[in-house]
Structures are given as C-alpha cells and as structure tokens.
Amino acid sequence: MTDIPAVSVVIPLYNKGPYIARALNSVLAQTFQDFEVIVVDDGSTDEGAEVVRGFDDPRIQLIQQENRGVSAARNRGIEAVRAELVAFLDADDEWSTEHLRTLLRLRDSYPEAGAYGTAYLVKEKDSKVHVASFSDDIPQEPWEGLLPSYFKAATFGDPPISASTVAIPIYILKEMDGFSTEEWMGEDVDLWGRIALKYPITFSWNSKGIYHTEASNRACNRVEPLGEAVFVRIAKKAIDAGKVSPAMLEDLREYIALRQIRRAWGNIHAKRPDIARNLLNNCVTRKFIRKKYWAIFWACMPSNVYKSLRSTKKIFTETMHKAQKNCLNIFKDRRTYKKTE
Structure with missing residues (x-):
C-alpha cells in the first residue's frame, strides 16, 4: 500500500447513529484494504459522530459541518478524498466483503466508463431480503460489463446503481461538479443521469451491497412538494x-x-x-x-378526496392481509391437528 489509497470511501451521516457502526464495519471487513474512509457528519443531533470517533482506525476521518443536506455532505467528502476512485456508502447501508475489489476490477476492465456499480439486496421492514428488481435489459447473472442502455435499465427496473454501491472516478465527479444541492430528493439519480449522458455505465452482479429500507430517518419518506427534477x-x-x-x-x-x-x-x-x-x-x-x-x-x-380514498384503500388492504394471514394460520393448525390424530 502507498501513502495515497487506491480508493476513497465517502459516507454522509445525519442522525444515523444506530446504523453507522454497521456501515463502517462492512467497509473495514473488505478483502481489499487499501482505502480511506471519510465520514461527513452533516449536523447530526444524535450520537453518530461519537460512534465514528470510537473506531480506532487511522484510515477513518470524521468531518463535521452544519446541516446542509446530503448532497453538500457528499460534496464535502469529495473535496477531502485523496484517491482517484471514490466509492459511496450511505450510513444506514452496508457492503459485502468483496465489494471494493469488484469495483476496482470494473475500473481496471472498463477505464472508459463514468461510473461503476454493482447489484444490491433490498432489506424490507419485515426483515426479508431480496435482490432488487432489475430490468431484463441487463444480461443475467453472473454477467458484468458496460450496460447496453443505462436509461432503459433505469426506466424498466430498479436503478442499476445506487448511492451505496457505486464508485466514480474523481475526475468525473469534478467534471460534473459533484452532487446537485438544488434538491433533497433524487440528487443521486440526477448525478448518475448526467454521467450517463456522456459516459458508459458499468454493472456487476457480484458483491451485492445491502440497501436497508427499514432504517429510520430516510429522506425518501419525506412528503413535500417538488418541481421538475x-x-x-x-x-x-x-x-x-x-x-x-x-x-x-x-x-x-x-x-x-x-x-x-x-x-x-x-x-x-x-x-x-x-x-x-x-x-x-x-x-x-x-x-x-x-x-x-x-x-x-x-x-x-380535490386533495381531500384523494386523501380520503387513499386512507380507505389502505384500511381495506391491511384488513385483507390480516384476513389472509388468519386463514393461513387456521389452515396450518388444521394440518397439524390431523397429523397428531
């Protein structure tokens, strides 16, 4: 290893104290170890910064700033990186152990690409984990390479890259002026799109990260008006x-x-x-x-009509799910009873 790491990992942190240790441990557990980690605490009011300070590893750097949003936090991390390749990870997500090695292999195999991404698993609130629903336009597993069409893949399936499984060369990030700070929603897919307009995007089915939808304080749960992206x-x-x-x-x-x-x-x-x-x-x-x-x-x-009908639909759906679950339990109980007769 040299004084300059092979890859820099940027983690934006805002009130994710219960999860940041999991994210950092998944980075430290990588089979590829030539990296630095830059955690940007964006004005958190919880214990997240203290959790980061508790890690005794010189490769981990903590930067603190006033709350300015996730894009500003990522951009501050980009300013501090030393490596030529920058990988991103959200504070409530995690990586598999081969993730960095896969990203670096993609970079070495496809130096013309503007971004390198891997498939990812989605963990729901019920603790179920499944592979994201990617477009059929992406060749089947275990394929990896340049996406035939980033925009087609992103239109007819889950995004082929995410803010927790992507790596981008630093010169590309500088060319794009980093993440847009104009919006609090969709700032990441905005950057992927701007890159895809000019450069090919790579994808690998290997070394899936885990995207945690059950975590609290997630921006996508906010309900606020937004203009054109x-x-x-x-x-x-x-x-x-x-x-x-x-x-x-x-x-x-x-x-x-x-x-x-x-x-x-x-x-x-x-x-x-x-x-x-x-x-x-x-x-x-x-x-x-x-x-x-x-x-x-x-x-x-009218908004009040939509809200009323939506609430009615939600109640109906929840009632049907409970009824189905009860019927399934009754069926299981009867089968068990017959076996013991």
Missing part, C-alpha cells in the same frame, strides 16, 4: 440542442417521462396537484400512457 431539465436541454445520440434518444425520453410521472405522484401525496398537473402536461411518453393519465385523473381530484 434537475436532471429532467438538463436532459431536455440536451435533447433540444441535439446533443443526445439517436441510439439513446428513445430510452432517455421514456426515462424522463417516468421521472415526471413519479414526481407528479409525489406532489399529489403532498397536496399540490397543481404542480403535478404541470409536470404531467409536459410529459411525453409512448410506454407509460396509462400511468400518465391515471396520475392526471388523481391530480384533477
């Missing part, structure tokens, strides 16, 4: 300027459309159907016409 604006300008290749154009347009529809639903939930209608009016799609007009239907409903 930063990347959508950038992508539209690139299309209008003729900077998008014909091979990418259709996939990019459908990706934009799906982002608009999903953001519209976020605004419907946040009681801003006016913003939702504006987003949907500017949504052009061939693949998601039904999704678009279903969202328009609800965006034209």
